[in-house]
Amino acid sequence: xxxxxxxxxxxxxxxxxxxxxxxxxxxxxxxxxxxxxxxxxxxxxxxxxxxxxxxxxxxxxxxxxxxxxxxxxxxxxxxxxxxxxxxxxxxxxxxxxxxxxxxxxxxxxxxxxxxxxxxxxxxxxxxxxxxxxxxxxxxxxxxxxxxxxxxxxxxxxxxxxxxxxxxxxxxxxxxxxxxxxxxxxxxxxxxxxxxxxxxxxxx
Amino acid sequence: xxxxxxxxxxxxxxxxxxxxxxxxxxxxxxxxxxxxxxxxxxxxxxxxxxxxxxxxxxxxxxxxxxxxxxxxxxxxxxxxxxxxxxxxxxxxxxxxxxxxxxxxxxxxxxxxxxxxxxxxxxxxxxxxxxxxxxxxxxxxxxxxxxxxxxxxxxxxxxxxxxxxxxxxxxxxxxxxxxxxxxxxxxxxxxxxxxxxxxxxxxx
Amino acid sequence: xxxxxxxxxxxxxxxxxxxxxxxxxxxxxxxxxxxxxxxxxxxxxxxxxxxxxxxxxxxxxxxxxxxxxxxxxxxxxxxxxxxxxxxxxxxxxxxxxxxxxxxxxxxxxxxxxxxxxxxxxxxxxxxxxxxxxxxxxxxxxxxxxxxxxxxxxxxxxxxxxxxxxxxxxxxxxxxxxxxxxxxxxxxxxxxxxxxxxxxxxxx
Amino acid sequence: xxxxxxxxxxxxxxxxxxxxxxxxxxxxxxxxxxxxxxxxxxxxxxxxxxxxxxxxxxxxxxxxxxxxxxxxxxxxxxxxxxxxxxxxxxxxxxxxxxxxxxxxxxxxxxxxxxxxxxxxxxxxxxxxxxxxxxxxxxxxxxxxxxxxxxxxxxxxxxxxxxxxxxxxxxxxxxxxxxxxxxxxxxxxxxxxxxxxxxxxxxx
Numbered sequence: 001x002x003x004x005x006x007x008x009x010x011x012x013x014x015x016x017x018x019x020x021x022x023x024x025x026x027x028x029x030x031x032x033x034x035x036x037x038x039x040x041x042x043x044x045x046x047x048x049x050x051x052x053x054x055x056x057x058x059x060x061x062x063x064x065x066x067x068x069x070x071x072x073x074x075x076x077x078x079x080x081x082x083x084x085x086x087x088x089x090x091x092x093x094x095x096x097x098x099x100x101x102x103x104x105x106x107x108x109x110x111x112x113x114x115x116x117x118x119x120x121x122x123x124x125x126x127x128x129x130x131x132x133x134x135x136x137x138x139x140x141x142x143x144x145x146x147x148x149x150x151x152x153x154x155x156x157x158x159x160x161x162x163x164x165x166x167x168x169x170x171x172x173x174x175x176x177x178x179x180x181x182x183x184x185x186x187x188x189x190x191x192x193x194x195x196x197x198x199x200x201x202x203x
Numbered sequence: 204x205x206x207x208x209x210x211x212x213x214x215x216x217x218x219x220x221x222x223x224x225x226x227x228x229x230x231x232x233x234x235x236x237x238x239x240x241x242x243x244x245x246x247x248x249x250x251x252x253x254x255x256x257x258x259x260x261x262x263x264x265x266x267x268x269x270x271x272x273x274x275x276x277x278x279x280x281x282x283x284x285x286x287x288x289x290x291x292x293x294x295x296x297x298x299x300x301x302x303x304x305x306x307x308x309x310x311x312x313x314x315x316x317x318x319x320x321x322x323x324x325x326x327x328x329x330x331x332x333x334x335x336x337x338x339x340x341x342x343x344x345x346x347x348x349x350x351x352x353x354x355x356x357x358x359x360x361x362x363x364x365x366x367x368x369x370x371x372x373x374x375x376x377x378x379x380x381x382x383x384x385x386x387x388x389x390x391x392x393x394x395x396x397x398x399x400x401x402x403x404x405x406x
Numbered sequence: 407x408x409x410x411x412x413x414x415x416x417x418x419x420x421x422x423x424x425x426x427x428x429x430x431x432x433x434x435x436x437x438x439x440x441x442x443x444x445x446x447x448x449x450x451x452x453x454x455x456x457x458x459x460x461x462x463x464x465x466x467x468x469x470x471x472x473x474x475x476x477x478x479x480x481x482x483x484x485x486x487x488x489x490x491x492x493x494x495x496x497x498x499x500x501x502x503x504x505x506x507x508x509x510x511x512x513x514x515x516x517x518x519x520x521x522x523x524x525x526x527x528x529x530x531x532x533x534x535x536x537x538x539x540x541x542x543x544x545x546x547x548x549x550x551x552x553x554x555x556x557x558x559x560x561x562x563x564x565x566x567x568x569x570x571x572x573x574x575x576x577x578x579x580x581x582x583x584x585x586x587x588x589x590x591x592x593x594x595x596x597x598x599x600x601x602x603x604x605x606x607x608x609x
Numbered sequence: 610x611x612x613x614x615x616x617x618x619x620x621x622x623x624x625x626x627x628x629x630x631x632x633x634x635x636x637x638x639x640x641x642x643x644x645x646x647x648x649x650x651x652x653x654x655x656x657x658x659x660x661x662x663x664x665x666x667x668x669x670x671x672x673x674x675x676x677x678x679x680x681x682x683x684x685x686x687x688x689x690x691x692x693x694x695x696x697x698x699x700x701x702x703x704x705x706x707x708x709x710x711x712x713x714x715x716x717x718x719x720x721x722x723x724x725x726x727x728x729x730x731x732x733x734x735x736x737x738x739x740x741x742x743x744x745x746x747x748x749x750x751x752x753x754x755x756x757x758x759x760x761x762x763x764x765x766x767x768x769x770x771x772x773x774x775x776x777x778x779x780x781x782x783x784x785x786x787x788x789x790x791x792x793x794x795x796x797x798x799x800x801x802x803x804x805x806x807x808x809x810x811x812x
Contacts, residue, residue, distance in 0.1 A: 204468075204471060204472075208417065208471055212421055226429075279468075279599040282599075283598065286460075293460070294431075297431045314446075
């Protein structure tokens with residue numbers, strides 16, 4: 001299969017998932033003597049989780065493009081692994097809602113944070129597995145010949161990117177705020193052009 | 204009509220439908236002494252139905268691509284049958300919600316399972332009708348000449364794929380769990396690269 | 407502006423609108439001694455309105471493709487009229503919900519039907535205005551030279567297509583069921599390949 | 610990165626965001642002696658905000674196309690700034706809902722209007738920053754050579770377009786109706802072909 005329709009479908013899922021995130025930001029219904037400003041401010045976990053998830057999907061989109069751009073053709077294994085990756089990304093609107101809803105609650109905040117960060121970790125793991133299949137198992141499908149050393153470098157960066165999400169997920173047992181802070185910091189760090197020059201997470 | 208915009212529109216509908224599935228996974232609202240983990244675990248039918256439907260739409264997308272990829276041009280009948288196929292696919296977020304909501308209920312679980320599996324069966328039937336029209340009625344629209352024997356083989360595989368869904372739908376009268384299990388097993392089986400090599404369901 | 411991104415954006419809006427229609431089909435919540443089958447059957451206006459709106463958007467997509475396919479380039483007026491057309495199409499999920507919710511109610515059913523059919527009429531009017539602009543005012547933007555007679559024929563068919571929707575909208579004052587029946591019949595008639603050969607509504 | 614997938618992803622997000630706006634127009638539930646017509650009429654802020662936001666996203670799409678159309682390639686800074694622009698656009702369904710829900714309320718209407726207009730202002734600012742980066746910092750990425758004077762002219766128009774949104778946002782402290790009226794007038798003015806000839810806002 002040519003990669004153009006694979007890209008079009010993946011872009012579609014990513015574009016819908018990233019735009020559905022906004023459905024979690026609800027308009028507060030404010031009674032007579034409540035204050036809209038205070039209600040909106042109280043919802044800050046929803047905005048923080050929105051920006052974090054939005055930037056993270058954006059980074060995945062950039063890295064996905066780079067990964068697929070190296071391919072001439074896709075075999076069935078690539079389609080299958082890509083589908084699993086999309087499945088994990090499409091879960092993000094749920095994980096983001098869960099995180100935002102429980103961040104400030106006394107019960108459940110640790111579990112919600114672990115699921116939120118765990119979804120990012122799952123995405124990063126599936127991304128690395130797909131990347132590994134492409135770079136090590138199917139070099140003949142690549143558009144340009146890359147030395148094995150170069151391919152292993154790209155993959156090593158991809159796998160190194162898993163560590164911070166593993167740490168953030170583990171830290172959820174201690175503090176949901178710490179987990180969100182790490183995920184947000186990672187999103188900003190990877191999205192910022194300075195951190196990269198083509199060296200974004202997952203590549 | 205050229206097939207490129209037909210593919211683009213179909214990809215769009217499939218991408219939106221597959222991503223809307225997540226809207227059925229609701230964030231549970233947990234009271235004072237309830238446990239978020241237990242509430243989330245109790246919702247397992249939603250996750251099972253989500254993964255099953257997601258993989259099934261993914262398989263349809265792969266097979267749809269193969270089917271349309273054989274075409275040089277689309278006539279009005281192809282557009283019409285494709286529209287009916289998309290209509291059945293776009294129903295999946297509803298059928299998935301229904302299945303997940305009633306799987307564990309004493310009333311309605313058999314009907315919900317029959318509708319869920321029946322939607323898959325409808326999709327597979329419409330896929331086979333469209334495939335039959337392309338392969339047997341309009342061979343002159345194909346990109347490469349295929350022998351009639353080869354075309355009949357592709358179609359036979361497509362029609363053979365209907366049987367498991369018909370069985371799953373019939374079994375819904377006995378056990379909704381059996382229906383979901385069959386649909387899930389089919390989704391995993393067809394999605395796995397081993398089962399295929401281009402021989403996926405519907406082709 | 408080249409027409410390819412105009413087509414891509416229009417396809418995107420059409421694909422999202424057509425797929426969002428399913429959100430109106432709600433999973434019924436059934437109490438102890440209610441029957442899921444009866445509840446689902448009671449919701450038939452939602453299924454009828456769903457199929458009608460789905461097929462109608464599908465027909466618009468086909469005609470839209472034919473209309474834009476005649477264009478080499480789009481001027482600003484075409485972008486503006488196309489945006490208004492998309493605005494009316496994007497309203498359909500609301501109009502469809504309204505129609506389905508009020509069809510069986512004693513109060514409001516006539517108004518709901520008038521708004522439903524009126525949205526289709528608005529879409530058809532905007533389609534004709536856009537088609538008129540392309541065919542009569544900007545023939546220099548067409549890909550192939552069409553005689554003025556031929557262009558006027560295409561346009562006449564487009565305008566003739568308005569009449570049934572005007573009648574359906576007027577009939578809403580008498581019977582909401584009649585309005586839905588006409589809209590459904592038009593959707594099936596225009597979608598069926600027999601009625602056409604490139605002569606679909608709006609062309 | 611080539612600009613084609615950047616355009617495809619941006620188009621996807623814009624198409625989903627513009628179509629999700631309709632989810633804010635709710636079907637009113639009318640009791641025994643209420644009147645559907647009166648209920649629908651009472652919801653006019655939702656229709657006004659819908660049309661305003663729809664046209665504004667449409668204008669952004671046109672201008673975005675013109676901006677990216679000048680590019681041969683995208684660097685990482687362009688991807689990053691474009692992602693921030695999409696983030697602000699994807700917030701519009703929320704801001705539109707908020708505006709429509711509070712326009713007629715005694716409490717909160719000024720804040721809601723400020724957030725609504727402020728989201729437009731944010732979009733326009735991010736658009737100008739991205740345009741500035743492309744025109745002044747990366748002229749070597751442009752498809753055709755533009756004189757520095759011409760590039761500064763395009764950018765000046767883009768920055769001039771910020772003023773009305775800044776005024777509308779400031780006026781929200783006085784009257785939410787005035788803010789909506791200005792935003793609506795700007796949307797119609799910029800969408801109308803007369804106002805432009807390629808000179809739309811943001812260019």
